[in-house]
Amino acid sequence: MAPVVQFRTAVALAGRFPALAGVDLTLEQGEVVVVVGANGAGKTSLLRACAGLLPVTSGQATVLGVDLTADHTAVRRYVGLLGHAAPLYDELSAAENVRFAVRALGLPAERGEDALQRVGLTGRLRTTPVGRLSAGQRRRAALAALLARRPALWLLDEPHAGLDASSRVLLGRLIGEAVTDGATVLLSSHEPQLSVPLADRVVTMGGGRVTGEEKGGRRATLTAVPTGDADQRGALGSTHVA
Amino acid sequence: MWHDAVLVAGKDLRIEARSRVALWQVVPFAVLVLVLLAFAIGPDQTALKHAAPGIFWVALLFSTVLAIQRSVAVESGEGTRDGLRLSGMDPAGVFLGKAAAVGLQLLALQVVLWAGVTFLFDVRVQVVWLAATACLLATVGLACAGVLYGALSAGLRVRDTLLPLLVLPVLAPVLLAGSKVWQAALSGSVSGGTQWLKILVPFAVIYLVVGVVLYGPLQEAA
Numbered sequence: 313m314a315p316v317v318q319f320r321t322a323v324a325l326a327g328r329f330p331a332l333a334g335v336d337l338t339l340e341q342g343e344v345v346v347v348v349g350a351n352g353a354g355k356t357s358l359l360r361a362c363a364g365l366l367p368v369t370s371g372q373a374t375v376l377g378v379d380l381t382a383d384h385t386a387v388r389r390y391v392g393l394l395g396h397a398a399p400l401y402d403e404l405s406a407a408e409n410v411r412f413a414v415r416a417l418g419l420p421a422e423r424g425e426d427a428l429q430r431v432g433l434t435g436r437l438r439t440t441p442v443g444r445l446s447a448g449q450r451r452r453a454a455l456a457a458l459l460a461r462r463p464a465l466w467l468l469d470e471p472h473a474g475l476d477a478s479s480r481v482l483l484g485r486l487i488g489e490a491v492t493d494g495a496t497v498l499l500s501s502h503e504p505q506l507s508v509p510l511a512d513r514v515v516t517m518g519g520g521r522v523t524g525e526e527k528g529g530r531r532a533t534l535t536a537v538p539t540g541d542a543d544q545r546g547a548l549g550s551t552h553v554a
Numbered sequence: 555m556w557h558d559a560v561l562v563a564g565k566d567l568r569i570e571a572r573s574r575v576a577l578w579q580v581v582p583f584a585v586l587v588l589v590l591l592a593f594a595i596g597p598d599q600t601a602l603k604h605a606a607p608g609i610f611w612v613a614l615l616f617s618t619v620l621a622i623q624r625s626v627a628v629e630s631g632e633g634t635r636d637g638l639r640l641s642g643m644d645p646a647g648v649f650l651g652k653a654a655a656v657g658l659q660l661l662a663l664q665v666v667l668w669a670g671v672t673f674l675f676d677v678r679v680q681v682v683w684l685a686a687t688a689c690l691l692a693t694v695g696l697a698c699a700g701v702l703y704g705a706l707s708a709g710l711r712v713r714d715t716l717l718p719l720l721v722l723p724v725l726a727p728v729l730l731a732g733s734k735v736w737q738a739a740l741s742g743s744v745s746g747g748t749q750w751l752k753i754l755v756p757f758a759v760i761y762l763v764v765g766v767v768l769y770g771p772l773q774e775a776a
Contacts, residue, residue, distance in 0.1 A: 364640075365636060365639060365640070385774075388639065388640045388642060389640070389641075389642030392640075395632070395636060396632070396633075397631055397632040397633030397636075398633045399633040399634055399636060399637025399638075399640070400633060400637075401569055401634060403568075403569045403572040404565070404569065408568070413637070416558070416641035416642055417641070418557070418642075441572065454633075457637075
């Protein structure tokens with residue numbers, strides 16, 4: 313089976329600045345790969361390039377079989393990106409935002425309702441304009457919009473930011489379920505104690521390049537964490553820091 | 555494309571219905587322009603009646619800029635801008651949807667302005683269909699041109715101040731033709747008005763077509 317993501321000396325420019333300066337990276341289906349690195353290392357640019365938002369100008373870059381150097385926009389409807397800023401309209405409720413994302417792809421509306429339930433946005437939270445929700449609740453709404461799309465490739469940029477302990481556990485669980493369903497996850501993080509336990513591999517970036525790679529702690533974590541109280545699982549999960 | 559247009563128009567109109575920016579800011583602004591220009595002209599009823607068509611269209615143009623700025627602002631956040639690009643929607647459909655939402659707001663605004671001109675300047679439109687046709691054609695042109703130039707300025711930090719500079723000169727033909735059609739409609743001269751409709755028709759068609767074609771690339775460049 314062809315890799316979900318295959319970058320070979322991929323270069324992407326943000327203006328005149330090389331945001332990616334020759335990235336080599338391969339992701340196989342069902343993998344969870346965490347990207348770590350200092351600010352400006354190129355983590356967000358890598359995710360945006362994979363999402364087809366940042367054009368790859370040279371090298372080879374293929375995502376889900378789409379050659380990004382030929383047409384970087386064609387891959388967009390098949391990926392789900394959770395960036396720093398939530399793709400939400402403040403005046404609309406979480407339900408309306410998710411419904412808009414689902415209907416834009418021509419998918420059945422039930423997917424949105426199911427996703428809202430899975431992230432715990434029910435009752436009044438579901439119908440409150442997202443501009444009035446807390447940062448964590450907004451993040452959950454954005455996650456619901458992503459979930460509803462059921463993308464083949466999840467691109468999560470600092471997904472733990474602004475989440476409380478239970479939401480972080482929820483995120484880990486949703487990532488696990490998505491991978492079980494065949495999705496692939498590329499996740500950037502400044503918080504390795506939270507992200508490394510989720511990962512099959514941890515890739516280090518610096519200066520727009522991949523500078524190192526090591527194994528993550530996903531399998532060890534999954535086997536060590538018992539089912540039960542969500543907060544307890546979060547606390548246990550955090551003990552598996554690489 | 556049409557599915558996406560309906561979806562985007564519905565979303566923008568729902569946002570406007572919630573935020574009520576059009577109701578509490580754009581409409582009062584338009585009425586304020588009417589009143590201020592009436593003050594500037596003075597109490598001479600003849601002069602006011604003569605100037606009424608021009609005042610109507612100046613107020614409409616200035617208010618159009620506000621409506622366009624609002625339409626751009628809705629998508630100006632990094633998250634929503636990326637969200638729209640990742641949504642899988644046809645950019646042409648997005649353009650048509652945004653233009654339709656702006657157009658519907660402008661139509662409602664014109665009803666208010668029409669009533670305002672009638673009340674404040676004591677004018678009666680003799681050929682209603684002529685004036686209404688000018689309004690409809692102008693609405694298409696204003697909305698399409700506005701959304702197009704809004705996309706052009708969307709990614710810029712100075713977009714709020716740049717947009718009027720970009721848009722108002724472009725919309726000048728609408729001001730000219732709309733005023734002339736309304737003058738004709740007020741005086742009951744159908745033939746005098748229809749020749750000016752010939753400017754509004756290509757203006758609307760050109761910006762509709764150009765918007766459908768160019769909105770995608772502009773969205774990418776923003």
